[in-house]
Amino acid sequence: MLKFQAVTKIYSSKPEPIIALQNVSFAVSPGEFICLVGKSGAGKTTLIKLLTGYEKPTEGGVFFKNTNIHELPSSGLQKIRRKIGVVHQDYKLLQSKTVFENLSYIMQVIGISDTDIKRDVAQVLDIVGLESRTCSFPNELSGGEKQRLAVARALIHRPDMVVADEPTGNLDLYNAYEVISLFKKISELGATVILATHNREIVDSLKKRVITLDQGRIISDEKDGRFIL
Amino acid sequence: MKLKGTECLATARHSVPFKNLMFIKIKRILKFGWQSFSRNKGLSFQVVFIMAVASFFILGFFMIWQSGVFLADTLGKKVDISIYFKRDAGEQDILRIKDDILLLSDNIKNIEYVSKENALALFTAEHQDDEFYLTALQEVQENPLLPALNVYSNDPAYYEKITEFLASPENQSKVERISYNQLKNRQAISRLREMINGFKIFGIIFLGLLGLLVIIITANIIRLTFIVLKEEVSAMKLVGADNWFVRGPFIAQTAFYGLFAVIVIDGLAMLALYFLNSKIKAWLLSFDLLRYFLSNFLLIFGVQLGFVVILGFLATLLAMRKHLRT
Numbered sequence: 001m002l003k004f005q006a007v008t009k010i011y012s013s014k015p016e017p018i019i020a021l022q023n024v025s026f027a028v029s030p031g032e033f034i035c036l037v038g039k040s041g042a043g044k045t046t047l048i049k050l051l052t053g054y055e056k057p058t059e060g061g062v063f064f065k066n067t068n069i070h071e072l073p074s075s076g077l078q079k080i081r082r083k084i085g086v087v088h089q090d091y092k093l094l095q096s097k098t099v100f101e102n103l104s105y106i107m108q109v110i111g112i113s114d115t116d117i118k119r120d121v122a123q124v125l126d127i128v129g130l131e132s133r134t135c136s137f138p139n140e141l142s143g144g145e146k147q148r149l150a151v152a153r154a155l156i157h158r159p160d161m162v163v164a165d166e167p168t169g170n171l172d173l174y175n176a177y178e179v180i181s182l183f184k185k186i187s188e189l190g191a192t193v194i195l196a197t198h199n200r201e202i203v204d205s206l207k208k209r210v211i212t213l214d215q216g217r218i219i220s221d222e223k224d225g226r227f228i229l
Numbered sequence: 230m231k232l233k234g235t236e237c238l239a240t241a242r243h244s245v246p247f248k249n250l251m252f253i254k255i256k257r258i259l260k261f262g263w264q265s266f267s268r269n270k271g272l273s274f275q276v277v278f279i280m281a282v283a284s285f286f287i288l289g290f291f292m293i294w295q296s297g298v299f300l301a302d303t304l305g306k307k308v309d310i311s312i313y314f315k316r317d318a319g320e321q322d323i324l325r326i327k328d329d330i331l332l333l334s335d336n337i338k339n340i341e342y343v344s345k346e347n348a349l350a351l352f353t354a355e356h357q358d359d360e361f362y363l364t365a366l367q368e369v370q371e372n373p374l375l376p377a378l379n380v381y382s383n384d385p386a387y388y389e390k391i392t393e394f395l396a397s398p399e400n401q402s403k404v405e406r407i408s409y410n411q412l413k414n415r416q417a418i419s420r421l422r423e424m425i426n427g428f429k430i431f432g433i434i435f436l437g438l439l440g441l442l443v444i445i446i447t448a449n450i451i452r453l454t455f456i457v458l459k460e461e462v463s464a465m466k467l468v469g470a471d472n473w474f475v476r477g478p479f480i481a482q483t484a485f486y487g488l489f490a491v492i493v494i495d496g497l498a499m500l501a502l503y504f505l506n507s508k509i510k511a512w513l514l515s516f517d518l519l520r521y522f523l524s525n526f527l528l529i530f531g532v533q534l535g536f537v538v539i540l541g542f543l544a545t546l547l548a549m550r551k552h553l554r555t
Contacts, residue, residue, distance in 0.1 A: 052467060075471060082469030092464040096268065106468045108257050111250050153468070 001161065001192050002028040002051070007060035009046050009216075020046040022216040023060070028194065030160070033187045035203045036196040037227055038213035044196040045089060047213070048165050051194075052086055053077045064161075082110050085154030085191075087164035091146050093138040099125065099149055100134045106157045120156060127182070128152040143170035151179055161192040168199060176202065200227040254474065262481025273486060275450055276541075280490035283443045283540065284533040288498055290432045291529050292518060297424065299516040310388055311408040312395065313375040318403040320344065320376070326400060327378055333394060334387050341379040348374040375405055436536075443540045444547065462553065472553050479549060483541030491533045498522065 009021040021043045028034060038044050049055040050062050053069050061068045069080050086092075094102050103121045112120075125131045128148040138146055147170045154162050162183065168176035180195075180202055187193045197203060203210060203226065210225030211218055220228055266273055314323055327340050343351070349372045356362040366373070380391060395404050465475045502509070502519040509518050522529065 054467065078466070078469045078471050080469075081467060086467065088467075092460065092467060094461055094464055096265065096458070096461060101264075105465070105470075109468060109470045109474060111253070 001030045003063040005061045007057045010058045033193045033208040035210045042213040043216040083160045085159035085162040087150045087154045087167040089165040091150040124152045163194045165196045203227040258477035261478035265482045266485040276486040277490045280537045284491045284494045287533045303514045310380040312378045313405045315405045338381040343377045444544045479545045487537035
């Protein structure tokens with residue numbers, strides 16, 4: 001499903017370049033649930049940016065379904081992005097669109113009919129508890145609500161893979177576990193899930209494969225792993 | 230949050246059939262464009278204003294050009310040269326001279342004979358409200374006006390031929406005087422026509438420069454908006470929207486700006502012409518600008534709309550090109 005092959009990412013910066021990822025390699029099978037852990041600055045977000053084509057690797061390749069996504073033309077990359085649902089750390093919500101429109105946008109992009117959009121958006125809003133905020137704009141939402149909206153947007157178009165960068169950072173414990181349960185459910189439905197977090201309790205309770213990053217390198221990759229930092 | 234209901238994430242969905250996809254996408258792009266237009270009122274006002282200025286100049290170009298053409302035509306129809314005959318010159322002799330002049334050249338459009346009686350009737354009609362002239366006529370007691378031939382020509386060069394023809398001893402004895410004042414008229418008409426041609430060239434260059442200016446200003450306004458919307462465009466791209474699905478609504482939005490700008494300007498122009506038409510008619514030798522505007526409305530509206538929409542399109546492409554590289 002996904003393969004990182006000897007990926008290095010260096011940001012040119014003064015006085016000296018920053019090595020965000022160094023020779024990172026791993027593979028993810030379809031339907032797998034992975035926790036990506038590491039301290040702040042370990043390279044989790046860079047890894048996710050490379051995975052979504054937002055950044056290009058300095059060396060190595062990122063393969064999605066055996067296709068190097070960084071060698072694709074723009075239109076090809078967009079098609080890949082439609083198959084990946086991403087919860088960004090900074091949400092990346094569409095500020096000029098309402099909650100309903102934020103969710104319907106991705107479905108409109110992939111050409112879902114209006115009838116199905118109305119039905120599914122209503123249902124997903126109900127799942128994430130934002131049914132009363134349908135017509136609100138993102139700047140009218142609390143941090144937790146924004147996070148739930150970002151989660152809903154990553155799931156609504158039933159992607160092959162869901163990637164979440166600290167999706168519970170702004171949520172209370174109850175809602176954090178609800179979001180994680182949602183990801184588990186999505187995984188059971190066949191989607192691959194990559195969860196980047198530094199929440200020890202969540203990682204330990206999940207008992208899933210854990211990839212640990214430290215200073216841009218993978219220091220551990222364990223099935224049924226635990227938070228080791 | 231509740232996990233109950235997550236089954237919906239596995240229920241069957243209906244993609245829009247491929248043949249309808251393009252139509253649905255265009256509909257969605259227009260809808261997004263309209264949303265953006267109606268939600269960003271401040272920006273919409275600024276761009277509509279800039280585009281309204283551009284469409285005002287286009288309208289002005291049409292109006293000035295057509296008024297110039299009308300003035301040139303009207304002045305061209307005015308008397309070119311008048312030959313006044315002696316009081317005792319016989320009508321037969323005058324008509325013979327008229328026929329002879331007509332034979333001089335094909336460029337003589339028409340010659341009109343005005344008898345003493347007709348001249349008096351025309352003069353009286355023209356000055357019916359002017360007490361001074363009417364009293365003077367009554368005091369003279371007899372018709373002081375002379376019979377005349379009014380010659381209309383396409384080319385001022387033939388005035389010389391006519392003058393030479395009238396200088397022959399036989400004709401000279403019958404001619405009282407020739408009015409060459411109209412030659413100045415002819416020169417004025419030539420100058421007016423040159424000005425119209427010049428205006429056309431100047432107008433097209435001016436509109437070209439104006440277009441460039443509108444592109445730069447609109448592109449900058451849109452670019453300033455995109456600095457704010459940069460993250461938004463980036464977010465759209467990250468969920469897989471293709472370039473046209475991102476760019477389309479912005480283009481639609483600028484088309485709405487253009488449409489509103491043209492509607493506003495043409496509406497105001499129509500109102501202004503409705504109330505000022507009688508004064509404009511007096512200034513422009515009875516040229517009915519309102520009638521011209523109404524009878525050519527579709528053409529003018531189409532040119533204005535096409536101009537501002539194309540400018541908006543170019544400005545949007547220019548402003549967005551950097552942000553679409555995400």
